[in-house]
Amino acid sequence: MPELPDVERYRRLLETGGMHRKIAKVSVINARILDSVAPKKFETALTGAALLETRRRGKHLLVRHDRGGWITMHFGMSGDLVLAATGEEPPPYTRIRFDFEGGGLLAYVSRRMLGRVGLTDDAEAFCRDRDLGIDALDPSLDRRTFIALVAGSRRGAKAALMDQGVIAGIGNIYSDEILFQTRLHPKARLEALDEVTLGRLYDAMRRVLEVAIERGAGSEEFLDRLPRGYLLPHRKKTGKCPRCGAPLATLKLGSRTSWFCPHCQPASRREN
């Protein structure tokens, strides 16, 4: 489930339940999940360390510890982060387990093994190395900055929203919602959009991500909690547009399925 709103939930989970807690034991259950660090080294580096600070950049979660470095987490397509009580069975597909002193544990879960966990000394350098653009909810990303960033690009709107090097945090699911709210076709060329439209795209991006966080992105009841008029709950076969009732359409873009309403998000002649 991990796009920006989900990773933000993980971050808040840690902020509430994992800060200033000392790690008594680290268990790397599947070493392949580690990003260029040996399991032994990872375990040694963190055993006895206390967690001090959380940071999120796009879909990456960074956790600072008291030995002067950071734990880096990315969740791939099927990742999760869970706090459990000692004695409680950690979830299936837990790949790394951190047991806290005084009870409780943090489980890094990844079914498909597409996520990565690693260590870094420098959070900024880590993001730079990965060419991560500005976080989609960064306070300094105002409307004007956003427009300057995307205006004139020959790319399709969906491809641009999902490019982590431009704006970090938006994936396949949320780009569909943002485009639906803006009533833009997934293939709409950014260079063909005027500033007013790009402004609406920005507004939808911020609103959708904030609403998703606020309504508990990734939780069991999340889809039921979304405001009426959101695409996400209908993003499936037989799904109907919540605005006009038309059957939703799909499109393959770079091997990802894009869901949209062909009536509310019509293609201009150029995209056909």
Added chain:
DNA sequence: AGCGATGTTCGCCG
């Protein structure tokens, strides 16, 4: 039984 899935990366092509 086969296909698709909330991500990233890399090589290829126009």
Added chain:
DNA sequence: TCGGCGAACATCGC
């Protein structure tokens, strides 16, 4: 150089 595509990664659920 840019932008898009498809495969690969690994695994499960419908």
